[in-house]
Amino acid sequence: MASSEHRIVSRLGEVLDERQMTLTELSHATGLTMANLSILKNGHAKAVRFSSLTLICDALKCTPADLLDIAPRR
Structure with missing residues (x-):
């Protein structure tokens, strides 16, 4: 696996x-841009700031474990 994967x-x-x-409602609740939320939602994010993750978790009343999973090794 390459280091960027x-x-x-x-x-x-x-x-x-x-x-x-909706993503729009989440954007309004967090102050994060639709573009950044869409990148995360669609699995194209290479990194997520802890501050952004905290805002999302607070708005959705969840934990990071609810938002992120890890795929099995191939």
Whole structure:
């Protein structure tokens, strides 16, 4: 596995669905941009700031473990 690859999987879409919340609503609740939230939701993020993760968790009343998973090794 190259150093730039990772196995972290975002569950943001599923958590938003469970909470019946849109990305737009999450953006308003957190102050994070739609672009950054979309990158995270679609699994294209290479890094996430702890401050952003905290804002998202507070808005969704969840923990980082609810938002992130790790894929099995291939």
